[in-house]
Amino acid sequence: MSNYTPKVNDYVIWDEYVQGWVYFKCSEYITIELLVKPKDEQNFIDCNLHKNDRVLVLCYQHQWDELKYIKSRKSIYDDDQVQAKI
Numbered sequence: 394m395s396n397y398t399p400k401v402n403d404y405v406i407w408d409e410y411v412q413g414w415v416y417f418k419c420s421e422y423i424t425i426e427l428l429v430k431p432k433d434e435q436n437f438i439d440c441n442l443h444k445n446d447r448v449l450v451l452c453y454q455h456q457w458d459e460l461k462y463i464k465s466r467k468s469i470y471d472d473d474q475v476q477a478k479i
Contacts, residue, residue: 424449
Protein backbone atom coordinates (compact mmCIF):
# COMPACT_ATOMS: atom_id res chain seq x y z
CA MET A 394 0.00 0.00 0.00
CA SER A 395 1.46 3.33 -1.09
CA ASN A 396 1.04 6.79 0.40
CA TYR A 397 1.57 8.37 -3.02
CA THR A 398 -0.98 11.00 -4.09
CA PRO A 399 -0.79 11.68 -7.84
CA LYS A 400 -0.41 15.19 -9.23
CA VAL A 401 -0.85 16.60 -12.73
CA ASN A 402 2.40 16.20 -14.71
CA ASP A 403 3.58 13.14 -12.76
CA TYR A 404 4.62 10.15 -14.84
CA VAL A 405 3.09 6.98 -13.37
CA ILE A 406 2.88 3.28 -14.09
CA TRP A 407 -0.39 1.63 -13.12
CA ASP A 408 0.24 -1.89 -14.35
CA GLU A 409 2.32 -3.40 -17.10
CA TYR A 410 0.04 -1.92 -19.79
CA VAL A 411 -0.91 1.52 -18.42
CA GLN A 412 1.72 4.19 -18.03
CA GLY A 413 1.85 7.85 -18.85
CA TRP A 414 1.51 11.41 -17.61
CA VAL A 415 -1.23 12.41 -15.16
CA TYR A 416 -3.25 14.77 -17.36
CA PHE A 417 -6.13 15.69 -15.03
CA LYS A 418 -6.91 15.29 -11.34
CA CYS A 419 -9.99 15.84 -9.20
CA SER A 420 -10.99 14.40 -5.84
CA GLU A 421 -12.58 11.31 -7.42
CA TYR A 422 -10.16 10.28 -10.19
CA ILE A 423 -7.17 11.10 -12.35
CA THR A 424 -6.66 10.61 -16.06
CA ILE A 425 -3.46 9.07 -17.36
CA GLU A 426 -2.39 10.13 -20.85
CA LEU A 427 -1.34 7.04 -22.82
CA LEU A 428 -0.97 8.48 -26.31
CA VAL A 429 -0.81 11.86 -28.02
CA LYS A 430 -0.87 12.32 -31.78
CA PRO A 431 -1.42 15.36 -33.99
CA LYS A 432 -4.85 15.69 -35.53
CA ASP A 433 -5.07 15.38 -39.29
CA GLU A 434 -5.95 18.55 -41.18
CA GLN A 435 -9.67 17.81 -41.57
CA ASN A 436 -10.08 16.82 -37.93
CA PHE A 437 -8.44 20.09 -36.87
CA ILE A 438 -10.65 22.12 -39.22
CA ASP A 439 -13.77 20.44 -37.80
CA CYS A 440 -12.72 21.00 -34.18
CA ASN A 441 -9.85 23.40 -33.67
CA LEU A 442 -10.01 23.62 -29.87
CA HIS A 443 -6.98 21.31 -29.61
CA LYS A 444 -4.19 20.40 -32.02
CA ASN A 445 -3.79 16.84 -30.76
CA ASP A 446 -5.86 13.75 -30.10
CA ARG A 447 -5.25 12.09 -26.73
CA VAL A 448 -5.97 8.65 -25.33
CA LEU A 449 -6.70 8.90 -21.59
CA VAL A 450 -7.45 6.23 -18.98
CA LEU A 451 -9.40 6.87 -15.77
CA CYS A 452 -7.89 5.80 -12.46
CA TYR A 453 -10.24 6.24 -9.50
CA GLN A 454 -9.07 7.37 -6.08
CA HIS A 455 -9.43 3.91 -4.53
CA GLN A 456 -6.89 2.67 -7.12
CA TRP A 457 -4.22 5.32 -6.51
CA ASP A 458 -2.32 3.00 -4.17
CA GLU A 459 -1.68 0.79 -7.24
CA LEU A 460 0.27 3.57 -9.00
CA LYS A 461 4.04 3.65 -9.18
CA TYR A 462 5.48 7.17 -9.34
CA ILE A 463 8.36 7.58 -11.81
CA LYS A 464 9.04 11.32 -12.13
CA SER A 465 7.49 14.76 -12.61
CA ARG A 466 7.74 17.43 -15.27
CA LYS A 467 7.24 21.18 -14.89
CA SER A 468 4.53 21.40 -17.55
CA ILE A 469 3.07 19.62 -20.57
CA TYR A 470 5.44 21.70 -22.70
CA ASP A 471 8.57 20.06 -21.31
CA ASP A 472 10.20 17.92 -23.97
CA ASP A 473 11.66 15.51 -21.42
CA GLN A 474 10.14 12.18 -22.43
CA VAL A 475 10.20 9.05 -20.30
CA GLN A 476 10.81 5.81 -22.13
CA ALA A 477 9.70 3.21 -19.60
CA LYS A 478 9.85 -0.43 -20.53
CA ILE A 479 6.60 -2.35 -20.59
